[in-house]
Amino acid sequence: xxxxxxxxxxxxxxxxxxxxxxxxxxxxxxxxxxxxxxxxxxxxxxxxxxxxxxxxxxxxxxxxxxxxxxxxxxxxxxxxxxxxxxxxxxxxxxxxxxxxxxxxxxxxxxxxxxxxxxxxxxxxxxxxxxxxxxxxxxxxxxxxxxxxxxxxxxxxxxxxxxxxxxxxxxxxxxxxxxxxxxxxxxxxxxxxxxxxxxxxxxxxxxxxxxxxxxxxxxxxxxxxxxxxxxxxxxxxxxxxxxxxxxxxxxxxxxxxxxxxxxxxxxxxxxxxxxxxxxxxxxxxxxxxxxxxxxxxxxxxxxxxxxxxxxxxxxxxxxxxxxxxxxxxxxxxxxxxxxxxxxxxxxxxxxxxxxxxxxxxxxxxxxxxxxxxxxxxxxxxxxxxxxxxxxxxxxxxxxxxxxxxxxxxxxxxxxxxxxxxxxxxxxxxxxxxxxxxxxxxxxxxxxxxxxxxxxxxxxxxxxxxxxxxxxx
Amino acid sequence: xxxxxxxxxxxxxxxxxxxxxxxxxxxxxxxxxxxxxxxxxxxxxxxxxxxxxxxxxxxxxxxxxxxxxxxxxxxxxxxxxxxxxxxxxxxxxxxxxxxxxxxxxxxxxxxxxxxxxxxxxxxxxxxxxxxxxxxxxxxxxxxxxxxxxxxxxxxx
Numbered sequence: 159x160x161x162x163x164x165x166x167x168x169x170x171x172x173x174x175x176x177x178x179x180x181x182x183x184x185x186x187x188x189x190x191x192x193x194x195x196x197x198x199x200x201x202x203x204x205x206x207x208x209x210x211x212x213x214x215x216x217x218x219x220x221x222x223x224x225x226x227x228x229x230x231x232x233x234x235x236x237x238x239x240x241x242x243x244x245x246x247x248x249x250x251x252x253x254x255x256x257x258x259x260x261x262x263x264x265x266x267x268x269x270x271x272x273x274x275x276x277x278x279x280x281x282x283x284x285x286x287x288x289x290x291x292x293x294x295x296x297x298x299x300x301x302x303x304x305x306x307x308x309x310x311x312x313x314x315x316x317x318x319x320x321x322x323x324x325x326x327x328x329x330x331x332x333x334x335x336x337x338x339x340x341x342x343x344x345x346x347x348x349x350x351x352x353x354x355x356x357x358x359x360x361x362x363x364x365x366x367x368x369x370x371x372x373x374x375x376x377x378x379x380x381x382x383x384x385x386x387x388x389x390x391x392x393x394x395x396x397x398x399x400x401x402x403x404x405x406x407x408x409x410x411x412x413x414x415x416x417x418x419x420x421x422x423x424x425x426x427x428x429x430x431x432x433x434x435x436x437x438x439x440x441x442x443x444x445x446x447x448x449x450x451x452x453x454x455x456x457x458x459x460x461x462x463x464x465x466x467x468x469x470x471x472x473x474x475x476x477x478x479x480x481x482x483x484x485x486x487x488x489x490x491x492x493x494x495x496x497x498x499x500x501x502x503x504x505x506x507x508x509x510x511x512x513x514x515x516x517x518x519x520x521x522x523x524x525x526x527x528x529x530x531x532x533x534x535x536x537x538x539x540x541x542x543x544x545x546x547x548x549x550x551x552x553x554x555x556x557x558x559x560x561x562x563x564x565x566x567x568x569x570x571x572x573x574x575x576x577x578x579x580x581x582x583x584x585x586x587x588x589x590x591x592x593x594x595x596x597x598x599x600x601x602x603x604x605x606x607x608x609x610x611x612x613x614x615x616x617x618x619x620x621x622x623x624x625x626x627x628x629x
Numbered sequence: 630x631x632x633x634x635x636x637x638x639x640x641x642x643x644x645x646x647x648x649x650x651x652x653x654x655x656x657x658x659x660x661x662x663x664x665x666x667x668x669x670x671x672x673x674x675x676x677x678x679x680x681x682x683x684x685x686x687x688x689x690x691x692x693x694x695x696x697x698x699x700x701x702x703x704x705x706x707x708x709x710x711x712x713x714x715x716x717x718x719x720x721x722x723x724x725x726x727x728x729x730x731x732x733x734x735x736x737x738x739x740x741x742x743x744x745x746x747x748x749x750x751x752x753x754x755x756x757x758x759x760x761x762x763x764x765x766x767x768x769x770x771x772x773x774x775x776x777x778x779x780x781x782x783x784x785x
Contacts, residue, residue, distance in 0.1 A: 161668055162785060163633065183657050190664050198671040201697035205676060208693045208755075239751065241695060281695060281751070420694030422751065452663050453642050459671035461775055467679040475679065485680045487771035489709045489739065491778040492638050492670055525711075527737035600637070601707055601739050608709040608737035610771055624679075 161193050162186070184448060191451035195231040198459045201424035202228075204466040208419060213245070214303045214577055215343035215415035217367045218385070220259040221577040222302025223474055224503060224586075225421060226625045228462055232292035233425040235285060238301065242416040243279040255414025256305040258284055263298035263584065265290040273303065273416065295458075296501070298623065300583045301421060305413035307345050311335055316348060316406045319384070324366060328378040335410045337380045339373040343415035346382070346408040367413065463488035463498065463626035464611065474578075474622035476507070477615055484613040484624060489601035496628050498524060498593045500611060503586035505546035505620040518543055519616040522591055527608045532596050536614070543587050546620065578622075586622070598628070635669045635781050636662045669784070672776035673699050675706065681758060681769040688718075691769075692756040698776065700749040705777040708740045715760045715767025719774070722753035733761075735770065741777065 204225055206212050214221065227236055244255055254272045261268040267290045276282060286299070312335035317325035324346065328334055346366045366384045373380035464486035467475040477484060484502070506518060523536035591613075601607035611626055640663050643656040675696035683689055708719050708727065713735040720726035721744060729738040744752075754774065760767040 183660070187660055187664055190668070194667065194671070197668070197701065199700065200673065201699070202674055203676045203694045203696040203754075205678070205692040205694035205756075207681075208690045239695060239697070241693075420692075422695050422697055424697035448660060449642050452660070452667055455667045455671070456639065459667065461672050461674045462677075463674065464677040464771075464773070465674065466677065469679070483680070485711070485770040486677050487709050487711045487737075487773050488674075488677070489707060489773070489775065491672070491707065491775070492666075494639070529735055529737075601709060603739065603741075605709075605737035605739050608711060608739050610711045610737070612770075 161190050161197050187448045191448060194455045195428040199425045199428055200228040200230045202465050203420055203422040205420040206468050211417040213415050213417045215305045215413040217305050217345050217365060217413055220302035220304045220580045222300060223578060224298050224300050224583060224623045226623045227297050227299055227423050229293040229297050229425050230428055231294050231458055233428050234288050234292050235426045237424050237426055238284045239422040240282045241419040242276055244275045244277055244416055256303055259302040260284055260286050261300040263300055300580055302580055307411040308414055309412050311410040311412055313407050313409050316408050322383055324382040324384045326380050326382050329407055337373050339371060341370050342368040343413045344368045345411045345413050348406060348408040457629040460628055463628060465625050467621055467624040474620055477621045478618045479616055480614050486611045488609050489607050490598045491600055493600050495597045497595050498628050500626045501590045502624040503622050504589055505586045506543040507618045507620055521614045523612045525610040525612060527605045546585060633781055635665045639666055669779040672778055675774040677773040682766055684766045686760060688757050688759040690755060690757050695751040695753050697751050702783050703776045704745055705741050705743050707775045707777055710738050710772040711770040713768050714764040715758055717769060718757040720755040
């Protein structure tokens with residue numbers, strides 16, 4: 159441990175006999191200040207719902223979410239620990255179910271690691287080296303997953319593809335895919351040579367991910383909700399047989415699909431940061447440097463107040479109008495006067511903004527331990543955001559609910575849930591809000607000094623990476 | 630110079646550092662106490678949970694994860710929450726569990742849990758929510774777990 163009591167030193171330790179006491183103190187303080195980043199590394203954990211766990215499957219591109227990491231001062235490495243569990247014995251020959259991706263949103267530096275099958279929910283660590291330079295302060299990381307196709311589940315007849323629906327009929331015979339209702343983590347692979355597409359269209363994709371199947375109540379058939387959607391690709395001709403072609407078939411494969419319980423991160427190997435002025439005990443500003451290093455360290459290494467929001471079926475959180483609210487508790491362990499800052503990424507889901515009167519109002523408040531506003535009432539802010547549309551799916555419609563990538567209602571279940579394609583990960587609006595300065599009491603027994611941040615919205619939005627800090 | 634204690638609050642930055650090579654005794658004392666204060670209070674937030682609501686009558690395990698602890702000694706954690714109409718149970722693997730019982734209107738609760746833990750590892754935790762009998766639902770507005778600030782005895 160580098161940090162020491164200053165009086166542990168003596169002049170012999172410094173190697174400078176007859177060192178002036180002022181220099182002795184200044185040097186010890188500076189050494190301590192320089193050790194702060196390595197001694198006080200940052201880390202936290204972000205859990206998701208255990209009773210409705212996230213289960214990811216994504217074939218087309220890495221899909222996931224964004225988390226914010228406090229890298230402190232000059233982090234050179236961040237270790238992410240994923241707690242996930244594979245749900246069956248299926249895996250590829252290499253004992254993997256897909257690939258984990260971690261990308262620093264700012265620098266776009268990315269690491270990808272094969273995801274092994276993990277039936278026992280063993281912790282799985284991924285090291286992100288800050289190769290493009292040390293990272294400091296809050297950093298956004300995309301954490302995503304891309305599936306391997308695993309075991310074949312059989313062959314199915316594909317009757318049509320329209321919008322985000324693929325019509326399925328049982329192929330019959332040995333090796334037929336069994337059509338059942340429910341959420342799916344599967345892939346339909348079709349050979350374009352075996353079916354017709356509408357005139358004037360290009361070759362369609364051969365791979366369609368299935369997110370949900372509704373089986374017909376009377377026939378051995380059903381509708382599969384597919385991803386990506388058909389509106390961005392040619393649709394299959396719906397009259398068969400044509401020109402000697404048979405009704406097309408597709409082979410259904412299981413996709414690697416881990417249940418994700420939590421993500422933890424720890425910032426390691428931080429470099430000693432250099433105090434604003436070079437330490438030199440003969441230098442006139444030596445103690446000023448210590449002074450400034452201490453002042454800078456206090457907010458930098460103060461514990462975060464919050465780091466995430468989540469909801470069942472949504473990796474992130476669908477945030478609706480009052481009485482719904484984003485809430486998070488925090489405490490401080492020493493009375494402090496400062497300002498609380500909150501930050502989150504918001505994807506508006508309702509009412510495209512098309513005129514100056516169509517605004518999104520967010521109300522911010524902090525409640526004390528009695529539930530009373532610290533500021534005498536909430537503080538309103540107005541925003542103008544564009545409604546979020548995903549790249550590889552559909553615009554808002556009756557079929558595409560505001561849950562965007564999630565399952566929102568039984569009637570409208572569709573597509574990959576609980577994640578955001580990496581291509582869409584930077585489409586959100588980063589909101590940062592700073593409360594007025596206030597004094598927060600130290601936490602004590604019986605609920606004293608417990609504070610609750612509360613933010614409400616006027617219209618629905620998807621929120622990820624909620625964080626808060628005190629500066 | 631004062632005895633070795635960690636100040637309860639930030640002593641504040643010395644303001645008389647413009648004059649070089651002249652160091653007043655009280656300034657040095659402030660530096661030292663501030664040095665301890667920074668180190669002792671720079672702890673980790675292990676986890677902050679979002680709001681959760683259920684009408685289920687049984688205990689529901691709603692969150693589970695592993696939190697990385699600071700590399701320096703930690704023996705106790707502060708658990709602070711704001712909830713209504715139910716009980717929140719926090720289980721730390723290897724150290725048992727503690728519960729916070731909330732009334733019919735939203736309340737703030739704070740609890741210290743001892744772990745006798747030595748740092749630089751991961752701590753598994755599990756959060757269970759149970760609706761109070763007769764209540765229509767339980768609402769958890771937030772729950773956070775922090776490492777407790779260090780004491781003079783913790784420092785080397």
